[in-house]
Each structure stands twice: as C-alpha cells, then as structure tokens.
Amino acid sequence: MNVTNNVILNHEEINHKIRRIAFQIYENNVNETEVILAGIATNGYIFAKKLKAVLEKISDINPILCKVTIDKKNPGQPVKTSIASEDYENKSLVLVDDVLNSGTTLIYGVKHFLNVPLKQFKTAVLVNRNHKKYPVKADFKGISLSTSLHEHVSVVLEGKKFEVLLE
Structure with missing residues (x-):
C-alpha cells in the first residue's frame, strides 16, 4: 500500500483542527482570564503548545501550559505535572492528548x-x-475514527510537515 493512502490528516488539516479546537476552548472559557492547558507528554504537550499559540492570537485569555507525565506502561504510578496543584486549583483546565485510544492514559x-x-x-x-x-x-x-484494534494511529506534530497516519 502506498504511504500517502495512510494519511488521515495532512499539515493544513491539522492546523485547521487545532484552530477549531482553540476556538471551542475559548467559547467554553469566554469569561475566564486564564485556562490551564495540561498536555500529556510527549505529543499531547506539543499539541497543547500549538493550542496555546492559537488561543493567544484569538482571545485575551492567558493560556498556561502544564506538562503532564504519565507512565504509559505502568499508569498506576503517580502522575507528575510541571506546575504545582495550587497553580491550577479552582481554575478551568483542559487535559490535552494527541490520540484517545483505549482511554487508559x-x-x-x-x-x-x-x-x-x-x-x-x-x-x-x-x-x-x-x-x-x-x-x-x-x-x-x-x-x-472507527478503527480496528490492530491498527495504529501515529501523530507527527514536529518539523515542517504535520501528519496523522493510520498504520
């Protein structure tokens, strides 16, 4: 099979999705001055950074990035965040990840x-x-996406060409 047949979202489509999600976050937080964007490492955090950049352009909300580290092989281990819990207490928070697979992470x-x-x-x-x-x-x-359990979704959000691939 040709690799281009596996591209689900290309660079332009991904940028469009990021912009649309940023607008949805803004609409849901229109009365807030700050929103915590808690991105799950690694790709979820990169996605959160891109959402932050768009939110800063389209609104007066101050988006605050928080890196969330979860041991995906052993998710029962304590979750680590780059900011203290006091910094997001009583605030609006959006947990961000690239792909929602089984829902474990x-x-x-x-x-x-x-x-x-x-x-x-x-x-x-x-x-x-x-x-x-x-x-x-x-x-x-x-x-x-409705995919089989045997298929893998791969997200590339760094470099000059963003892609979502079905493998």
Missing part, C-alpha cells in the same frame, strides 16, 4: 486532576478512536 490523567478542586474540567484530543476500554470521552476532538 486519559482516564489516569483525569483521575489525577480530580484530586484538586477545579472550576471546569474538559478534555481535548486531535484523534478520537471509537473503541475504548474506559468510559472517558473527549470534549473537543479534531477527528473521530
């Missing part, structure tokens, strides 16, 4: 943030796969 991220009182909690993903192990949903999503 997102559910452990949600669990971590439930230990802190938040004003509002939402989730954003670039790609939402429609087969989950956990009852977690994305509030903001770029694209939803």
